[in-house]
Amino acid sequence: MAEPIISTSNLELYYGKFKALHGINLSFEKNQISALIGPSGCGKSTFLRCLNRMNDLIDGVTITGTVLLNSKNIYSPKTNLVELRKKVGMVFQQPNPFPFSVYDNVTYGLKISGMRDKSQLDQVVEKSLRQAAVWDEVKDNLYDNALSFSGGQQQRICIARVLATSPSVILMDEPTSALDPISSAKIEDTLMDLKKEYTIIIVTHNLQQASRISDKTAFFMQGKVVEYEQTTKMFTNPENKQTEDYVSGRFG
Amino acid sequence: MIGKAKYSKDRGFSMDNQKLAKQLMKKSKTARYERMGKLGSLAMLLLIMVIVIGIIVFVTSKGLTMFFSDHISFKDFLTGTLWNPGTKTPSGHPAVGALPMIVGSFLVTILAALISTPFAIGTAVYMTEISPKRGAKILQPVTELLVGIPSVVYGFIGLSLVVPFVRNTLGGSGFGILSGTFVLFVMILPTIVSMTVDSLKSVPTFYHQASLALGATQWQTIWKVVLRAATPGILTAIVFGMARAFGEALAVQMVIGNASLMPHNLISPASTLTSVLTAGMGNTVMGSLQNDALWSLALVLLLMSLFFSLLVHFIGRRGSFKK
Numbered sequence: 001m002a003e004p005i006i007s008t009s010n011l012e013l014y015y016g017k018f019k020a021l022h023g024i025n026l027s028f029e030k031n032q033i034s035a036l037i038g039p040s041g042c043g044k045s046t047f048l049r050c051l052n053r054m055n056d057l058i059d060g061v062t063i064t065g066t067v068l069l070n071s072k073n074i075y076s077p078k079t080n081l082v083e084l085r086k087k088v089g090m091v092f093q094q095p096n097p098f099p100f101s102v103y104d105n106v107t108y109g110l111k112i113s114g115m116r117d118k119s120q121l122d123q124v125v126e127k128s129l130r131q132a133a134v135w136d137e138v139k140d141n142l143y144d145n146a147l148s149f150s151g152g153q154q155q156r157i158c159i160a161r162v163l164a165t166s167p168s169v170i171l172m173d174e175p176t177s178a179l180d181p182i183s184s185a186k187i188e189d190t191l192m193d194l195k196k197e198y199t200i201i202i203v204t205h206n207l208q209q210a211s212r213i214s215d216k217t218a219f220f221m222q223g224k225v226v227e228y229e230q231t232t233k234m235f236t237n238p239e240n241k242q243t244e245d246y247v248s249g250r251f252g
Numbered sequence: 253m254i255g256k257a258k259y260s261k262d263r264g265f266s267m268d269n270q271k272l273a274k275q276l277m278k279k280s281k282t283a284r285y286e287r288m289g290k291l292g293s294l295a296m297l298l299l300i301m302v303i304v305i306g307i308i309v310f311v312t313s314k315g316l317t318m319f320f321s322d323h324i325s326f327k328d329f330l331t332g333t334l335w336n337p338g339t340k341t342p343s344g345h346p347a348v349g350a351l352p353m354i355v356g357s358f359l360v361t362i363l364a365a366l367i368s369t370p371f372a373i374g375t376a377v378y379m380t381e382i383s384p385k386r387g388a389k390i391l392q393p394v395t396e397l398l399v400g401i402p403s404v405v406y407g408f409i410g411l412s413l414v415v416p417f418v419r420n421t422l423g424g425s426g427f428g429i430l431s432g433t434f435v436l437f438v439m440i441l442p443t444i445v446s447m448t449v450d451s452l453k454s455v456p457t458f459y460h461q462a463s464l465a466l467g468a469t470q471w472q473t474i475w476k477v478v479l480r481a482a483t484p485g486i487l488t489a490i491v492f493g494m495a496r497a498f499g500e501a502l503a504v505q506m507v508i509g510n511a512s513l514m515p516h517n518l519i520s521p522a523s524t525l526t527s528v529l530t531a532g533m534g535n536t537v538m539g540s541l542q543n544d545a546l547w548s549l550a551l552v553l554l555l556m557s558l559f560f561s562l563l564v565h566f567i568g569r570r571g572s573f574k575k
Binding site (some may be wrong): 052054057082083084086094108111113161165 | 462465472
C-alpha cells in the first residue's frame with residue numbers, strides 16, 4: 001500500500017461527556033476517493049470535521065489521538081490552522097457560497113492569504129471553475145451574485161472555491177444530499193475528474209453514490225469503524241454481518 | 253365534531269349523511285373567531301392609517317400656509333439665513349430664513365452618525381462575534397438601559413458636563429454644534445448598536461464555517477464576510493440612528509445654544525429645526541405668521557423623516573440576501 005496522505009490513530013472525540021468517536025484508525029491514500037457511510041448520528045461527519053479541525057469551533061469538544069497529514073500531527077499545538085485548512089479543504093452539505101459575486105467567492109481563499117495580482121487571480125478563477133465543471137455555466141456572469149445560480153451550480157462554485165486554494169485533500173460532507181439527481185450526477189462526474197489531482201474523502205448517505213465513485217469505503221456505526229475495505233469488496237462481499245445488512249438495505 | 257359523525261356508523265348511513273351535510277353548512281365557532289380576528293385587526297390598521305394620514309395632511313396644510321396665505325417664497329424660507337418671522341431682513345425680504353436650522357440639523361445628525369458608527373460596529377462585533385456570552389450578559393442590558401434613559405436626562409448631563417468641558421477645552425460659550433453632536437452620539441449609539449447586532453446575528457453560521465474552512469482567521473471572517481454580508485442591515489441601523497438624531501429636540505435644545513444663526517464653527521451657538529420648534533411653539537399665536545413659520549419647520553422635519561424611512565425601505569430591498 002502506498003504511503004497514506006492522511007491517517008488517524010486512536011482518534012477519540014467527546015461532546016462534553018458523550019463519547020462520539022471510539023478510537024478511529026483509518027488511512028486514506030493519495031488520489032483516491034474514500035467514502036464514509038453509516039446511519040445518521042454514527043459519527044462519520046464528526047470524524048470528517050476532525051480532519052481539518054472544524055470541531056475546534058464547537059464548545060465542549062475534547063479530542064484525543066492523532067491525525068497525521070503528510071506524517072505531521074495536525075493536533076500538535078504548533079499546527080498553523082490557517083495553513084491546515086488551506087491544505088485540507090471542505091465542501092459542506094448545503095451549498096454555502098457567500099452572498100458575493102462568483103468571482104469574489106472563488107478568489108476569497110486567495111485574497112485572504114494576500115494574493116492581489118489581478119491576472120493571476122483571473123487565471124485561478126477560470127482554472128478552478130473549469131475543474132469544478134461549472135465554468136461554461138457561469139463564465140458570462142462571473143460578477144453576478146453567486147446566490148442567483150441554481151443549487152447544483154452553487155455547490156460546484158463552492159467546490160471551485162475550495163480548489164482555488166489548491167488543497168491536497170478535499171473533505172466533502174454529503175455534498176449532493178441537497179441537490180436533485182441531475183446536479184448530483186454532474187458533481188459525481190466532477191469528483192471522478194478531480195481525483196487525478198486531489199485526494200477526496202466524502203461522507204454520503206447515498207450508498208449507490210458511494211459504490212459508483214469511491215475506491216475505498218468505511219462503514220461507521222455508533223462512533224466506530226465496522227469495516228474499511230475496497231468499495232467493490234464492501235458492496236459485494238463484506239466481511240461483517242452488520243455491513244452486509246447495511247449495504248443491502250436491511251437497516252439504516 | 254366531524255370526527256364523531258364519521259365513527260357513529262351504527263346510526264345508519266342516510267341519517268349520518270344528513271347530519272354531516274348540516275354540519276358542513278353550519279358556520280363553526282372557530283370560523284367565526286377567524287372572521288372576527290380578521291375584522292378586528294383590519295379595524296386597528298384602518299384607525300392607525302387614519303391617524304397617520306391625518307397627521308400628514310394637517311402638518312402639510314399648516315406647513316404650506318406660510319407660503320400661500322402669507323405669500324412667502326420657498327426661496328426665502330430655504331435659503332434665507334435670518335430667522336425672525338414677522339420682521340424683514342435689511343435687504344427687504346421677510347426674515348423667515350430656515351437655512352441655519354436646516355444646516356444645524358444636518359450637521360449634528362451627520363457628525364453624530366459619523367462618530368457613532370465605528371463605536372457601534374465595534375461594540376456589535378464584540379457582542380456577537382468575539383465574546384457572545386459576555387456580550388449577552390453585560391453589554392445587552394447596558395445598551396437597553398441607554399435606550400431607556402429619557403432625553404431630558406441626556407440633555408441635563410450634556411448641559412452640566414459636555415458644555416463646560418467644551419468651554420474649557422475649546423473656548424467659547426460651550427454651547428454649539430459640537431456639544432449637540434456629543435449628546436446625540438451617546439443617544440443614538442444604542443439604537444445603532446442593537447440594530448447592528450440584529451443584522452450581524454442574522455448572518456448564517458454557514459458563512460462563518462465556509463470562511464474558516466477556507467483558511468481565514470476569525471478576524472478575516474468578521475471583516476470580509478460577516479460585515480460585508482450584514483452591510484445592508486448596518487446601513488439601515490445607521491439611517492435609523494440618523495432619523496433619531498434628526499428628530500431629537502429636547503436634549504439638543506439644552507446644549508446647542510439656540511441662536512438662529514448660520515453656524516460658522518462647531519463651538520458657536522446654533523440651532524436645529526427641532527430646537528427652534530420647541531423653543532418657539534409656546535410663544536406664538538395660532539394663525540400668526542410666527543406660528544405658520546414654525547409649522548413650515550415641522551413640515552421640513554416630517555419630509556425628512558419620510559425620506560429616512562424611504563431610505564430604509566430602499567436599503568432593505570436592495571440588500572435582502574438568502575439565509
